[in-house]
Amino acid sequence: MSFSLSTNHDQVVDELIARYPTKMAACIPVLHLCQEQEGWVSPDIIQFVADRLDMSTSQVKGVVTFYTMYHQEKVAPNVVWVCRTLSCDLRGAKTIQEHLERRLGCGVGGTSRDGKVTLLKAECLAACGNAPMIQLNDEFHEHLDIAKLDRVLDELGVAPMPAELRTAPPVSSPSSAATAADQSEEE
Numbered sequence: 001m002s003f004s005l006s007t008n009h010d011q012v013v014d015e016l017i018a019r020y021p022t023k024m025a026a027c028i029p030v031l032h033l034c035q036e037q038e039g040w041v042s043p044d045i046i047q048f049v050a051d052r053l054d055m056s057t058s059q060v061k062g063v064v065t066f067y068t069m070y071h072q073e074k075v076a077p078n079v080v081w082v083c084r085t086l087s088c089d090l091r092g093a094k095t096i097q098e099h100l101e102r103r104l105g106c107g108v109g110g111t112s113r114d115g116k117v118t119l120l121k122a123e124c125l126a127a128c129g130n131a132p133m134i135q136l137n138d139e140f141h142e143h144l145d146i147a148k149l150d151r152v153l154d155e156l157g158v159a160p161m162p163a164e165l166r167t168a169p170p171v172s173s174p175s176s177a178a179t180a181a182d183q184s185e186e187e
């Protein structure tokens with residue numbers, strides 16, 4: 001099934017193209033626009049952007065796989081990135097990740113029981129001084145501990161963790177060892 005943008009978004013593409021000396025230069029913002037509408041960057045979107053910006057599909061895919069902010073698979077309406085690089089790890093990021101896995105009921109790369117949140121692992125998000133931290137959609141939540149993390153999840157409407165899961169081992173999945181960057185490199 002082919003992809004098309006809404007009329008409003010399509011007009012924005014025209015405006016974006018007009019800002020740059022070449023159509024190709026608008027690739028990043030046009031991909032953001034498509035992801036905003038669709039929730040992820042599907043193969044049909046890659047074809048659409050290639051056609052619209054006079055690029056090859058491999059050029060567009062090169063951009064999509066380089067930047068981890070583009071979702072190459074469908075995700076939930078909310079995405080949590082847990083930073084697992086050194087500064088965050090030294091300040092308890094493993095505990096943060098394990099709590100997220102228990103409360104959401106999914107491992108890294110998975111989606112919560114209620115379908116509201118996809119959990120991903122990130123390389124350093126450049127907030128090391130305020131570690132440990134997560135990115136929830138476009139917002140950083142820093143200086144985290146379990147109580148603060150629970151408040152963030154409560155505000156998002158994630159169901160409280162069942163009592164029996166509080167001491168259960170974290171959900172593990174084969175993908176839990178892989179960061180989004182790892183996933184990009186594998187492609």
Ligand code: FES
Binds near residue numbers: 087088089124125128
């Ligand atoms: S190590 Fe987590 S923000 Fe830098």
